[in-house]
Amino acid sequence: MKSIRSELMLVMVLLILIPFILSNLFGYYLISSNFKEKVKGIESDTASAVADSVREFIDKAYCVTQQLANNNDIISFEPDRQKKVILNAIKRYKFFDMFFIQGTDGMQTAKTKGVLGDRSNRWWFKKIMADKKPYVSRSYYSLTGNIAVTSVFVPIYNDGNLVGVIGSDVKLDSLQEIVEKYSDGKGKYIYILDGEGVVIAHPDKKQVSELYNYKTLKKSVLVKDSNGNVLKDEKGNQKKRLQDINVPEKLKEITQKALNGESGVVEYVDNDGEKVISAYKPINLPGNSDCWAVITVHKKSAAMSFVTDVLKNNILMTVFFIIIALIVAYFVSKSITKPIAYMVALMSKAAQGDLTVRSNYKSSNELGKLSESFNKMIKDFTYLVKQIQNTSEEVSSTSNILTTTTQQTNASIEEVAKSVSEVAEGASEQAKDAETGAIAVQKLSKELETMADYINESEEMSNYIDSTNQRGFEAIKILEEKNKDNNEVMKQIVQVVNNLSEKANVIGNIADTITAISEQTNLLALNAAIEAARAGEAGKGFAVVADEVRKLAESTAKSSNDVKDIISTIQNDVELAKETMKISIATVNEQNKAMDYTKQSFNDISDSIQKIVDKIRSINNSLKDVMESRDRVVAVIQNVSAVSEETAAASQEVSAATEEQSAAMDQVSSLAEKLNEMAKKLEEAIKAFKLN
Structure with a gap:
């Protein structure tokens, strides 16, 4: 501190x-x-x-x-x-x-x-x-x-x-x-x-x-x-x-x-x-x-x-003045804190219960006034403690008398309450039994109503499923027709692909023929060019024509080769298309089988739904008869329960009044005991103070 x-x-x-x-x-x-x-x-x-x-x-x-x-x-x-x-x-x-x-x-x-x-x-x-x-x-x-x-x-x-x-x-x-x-x-x-x-x-x-x-x-x-x-x-x-x-x-x-x-x-x-x-x-x-x-x-x-x-030098001077300041501060603080420490010691004794302490410090400053105020506070507090001591003794005596009286009154009230309680218990048991029966019937009624709702909903749902099944059956028929159309189209596509393959083969043969003709023409043009060269000046014009024919033959051969490459690509694509068509035809056949199975399943579902609807309607008629019997039972139980509740209510009112009176007396008795305990604690607390 x-x-x-x-x-x-x-x-x-x-x-x-x-x-x-x-x-x-x-x-x-x-x-x-x-x-x-x-x-x-x-x-x-x-x-x-x-x-x-x-x-x-x-x-x-x-x-x-x-x-x-x-x-x-x-x-x-x-x-x-x-x-x-x-x-x-x-x-x-x-x-x-x-x-x-x-x-x-x-x-x-x-x-x-x-x-x-x-x-x-x-x-x-x-x-x-x-x-x-x-x-x-x-x-x-x-x-x-x-x-x-x-x-x-x-x-x-x-x-x-x-x-x-x-x-x-x-x-x-x-x-x-x-x-x-x-x-x-x-x-x-x-x-x-x-x-x-x-x-x-x-x-x-x-x-x-x-x-x-x-x-x-x-x-x-x-x-x-x-x-x-x-x-x-x-x-x-x-x-x-x-x-x-x-x-x-x-x-x-x-x-x-x-x-x-x-x-x-x-x-x-x-x-x-x-x-x-x-x-x-x-x-x-x-x-x-x-x-x-x-x-x-x-x-x-x-x-x-x-x-x-x-x-x-300035630092040394500062250190010197700090030392002087510490010495002066020590003595000045000592003159201020010494009387404060004296007052703290007196207050500590007073806090421990010694109210005989008094301050002897005299001065005209604030510490002197503090000393006088402390003495006055101790004097007033001593008087207050003595007053509390006298009051606690009187409270203790009064609380003992009050405790005895409340105990006697409480015994009488308990005997009355016991008799009323027995009557109330009989009426309450009867009312409870009637109420239990009413609750059971009401619960049964609610369960029956819920069951009726579920049956109505089931009937509506069955009708909805039946109509949905009919729409599905119609959709299956449409799908079956479309599937037949698809089969016809697939057959036509297969025929077209086969025709395309044959035509591609014909074009390939034509391209081979053109290539052969071009090679022969190129050879003839080369021979013509050689003969023109031998003819000298007279054959120059013919050489030019032969060269052009050769170029045309080469160009034709190149184009013919390009056509052959394209035809080859087309033939490969046609073969790939054939394989794909075979897979597609197999897939279509599988779809036809699945379509027949789905159609049969829809027929079976339709028959089952019709049977369920008939059973639900039979259950609904039986449930209406049960609901009518329930209403008669509920009316009888409610009459019995009302009479039992009125009897139990009257008994409970008397019992409640008795219990309230008993509780009040218990509270008074408890308060009297607490007051007595508090008076004793107060006397013990006052003993901690030293008054004389």
Whole structure:
């Protein structure tokens, strides 16, 4: 059974818990929405800052290379002067890996390290000679320095004429430092792509060394033998092969957008199944260069950790307030339920019959009023029980006197009733016997009437059957005549079928004759054609006639064969018809025999029906005599029964009156006994109450 205390505590806890939960959920939604936008803004700002830093770095390298292209010593194309200038530049600007100069023929004239060579077949040389514009090239990975490198190419002009090209290899290790600066290793990192989509700076340096390409989704890995040694080609270069890389579709999409000059912030699921927030930004390079791109990646769980911490703190605060609410609810409910429990205990004692209990609880609230009302109820109930006790004693005494009186009266009534009952029984027996005789006669009368009805119906039915039999006999005669006609028709059909068979045989013989004539004619036509051919030009006309005769003979032979086939089919059908006619004639003979038997049966039925009709009429006459005797017997029995019933009725009225009086006295006696029992039960019930 639920207690009031637990219900009060539950209500108080819910009153605190529900508002807290709703406010926390609403607050979490607001903070989460706002903070997500703030995180996206931070990611976008970070991407912009990195893009600006990369642009400044490349611009600086570009400007240095362009200044060298405008240097008079470089324009002079005197190798010693050129080399001196570029060596000073390489010492001054540590982020350069090498400078190299070549004429319009592609032959190098100076470089800071290595052997001079012909570069006319290199793609970068062909591009600048075709476009005649400076640009920053795609990157490559330097195996000697283990860093990504890009090149800046600037055309060299002398009085407006293109005289050569200066190139610089720029070390991109400073970009790696920028990337590592903005990557915290806790779910946030940044990487930079060149215009071809190749990674040039990434916290995971393996992606730089293996030239991860987020545009083609390929990477370049070293080819090794079974012992793990790197294989080399015939020129001594390390062998490499391309492998596929797997990136989310959304990342591939934003990479393409950034390289196309677009920027933005998106959410997607990475290869580990975690949600991330990514910002992408293009890096616009000077000259005739492709856009580079910077992409930030921040795990959403790490980015939104502040919101998660706020939610955890709110949950802890909610749990704390629930505990406080439980403690307060416990003491408050205890102060309310304690007096209620006290009153329940008193009521339980009163329910068991102890009317001496009284409540000692005093208060000005509703519980105090309940205590006063309880005391007043017990006092009034005690007075009521005492009154019932006195009344039950008086009822018990009166019911004893009434019981004795009714028993004496009932004995006298029983003696009178016995005498009247004997008279009534005699009259009743006589009336019953008379009534039984009347009932038997009436039943016999009804049976006789029913029998008369059945006999009349049988007579009518016999007449109907006789007339029906006559109609059937006439129908048999008609059927017999029709059957004779059918026999004649069958004979005629047999004759016709036999004639048809003979005619078909004659036609078949004629067709055979025609076929023979056609074959002979065909043979004569063939001989005529041969003779016409021998005659030459003189026999051509005769040959045509012979050919036509031959065709006619063939056609006649074919038609004759068709006729023979048809005649054969007709002959088969005629034979089948003959067999069928034989079966039909046999069936007709059987029908004739059945017809004769049916005719004889109808004659026998007609004789039997006539005999039945005569017997029914004889029974009907005898039954009329019995009905007349029945009416006289019924009249006598009805007179005897009427006198007996009047005598029995008078006796029964006296007996009924006596029985009613006796029954009334029995009822009074029974009620007196019940009243006495109830008075005793009431006294026993009152004893259960403790009054003093």
